């Protein structure tokens with residue numbers, strides 16, 4: 001792998017981890033889904049950790065699959081460059097034959113902001129990247145689509161859809177849902193009730209580079225590389241829809 005800059009590195013690592021995951025799916029099969037999930041998580045984590053240690057030895061890494069001690073390493077909080085990775089987002093969907101809504105996330109946080117990132121969607125044959133941000137379609141009115149978790153949608157989301165005139169589209173993986181906003185399959189993604197920095201850092205880096213709206217559901221900023229990596233709610237949407245979605249969510253929580 002020839003390394004040019006952080007944007008290309010994020011894209012190359014996410015893409016290669018994704019190719020490895022496709023091979024694991026093919027080799028292992030779907031007979032024992034918990035073994036397939038465990039092998040996918042482990043192999044992708046090891047590949048990303050070894051690659052970053054070799055190619056960016058001075059940087060810190062926060063990975064979903066790291067041990068609790070590794071995640072609590074105080075050096076990460078004092079570091080100026082931290083890679084935030086989710087080796088396999090949408091682990092459940094990865095282990096279901098025929099599904100393509102799972103992803104590999106690689107993001108770079110520098111001094112308070114996300115500066116580079118990539119989301120590989122291996123079973124869709126594409127990687128969305130800050131190296132070449134996608135151009136989301138513009139919204140020209142009418143009913144629209146909100147992507148939600150297949151298994152843990154926020155309790156208020158049905159009422160929100162009714163209020164703003166939208167249909168709900170269940171999709172697995174935060175990365176796949178945010179990518180769906182950027183490629184025009186849906187117009188928004190709403191989540192609440194629990195999630196972590198690695199679930200959103202890379203797709204948010206790409207969404208911001210693409211000019212989409214990304215925030216907490218109260219409209220405040222998403223902040224990364226915190227001591228506690230919990231980041232329980234998120235709204236990503238086409239920019240034209242953010243105001244009405246945020247005010248709809250606010251009305252439902254009054």
Ligand SMILES: Nc1ncnc2c1ncn2[C@@H]1O[C@H](COP(=O)(O)O)[C@@H](OP(=O)(O)O)[C@H]1O
Pocket residue numbers: 064086088089090091092148149150151152171172173174192193194195196199
């Ligand atoms: N209530 C919750 N608590 C903790 N994590 C959650 C969550 N809801 C969703 N997530 C995480 O967010 C990612 C996307 O979830 P979903 O597909 O349901 O939208 C998944 O990541 P992983 O697949 O990496 O574990 C999932 O674990």
Ligand SMILES: [Mg+2]
Pocket residue numbers: 064086088089090198199
């Ligand atoms: Mg995840």
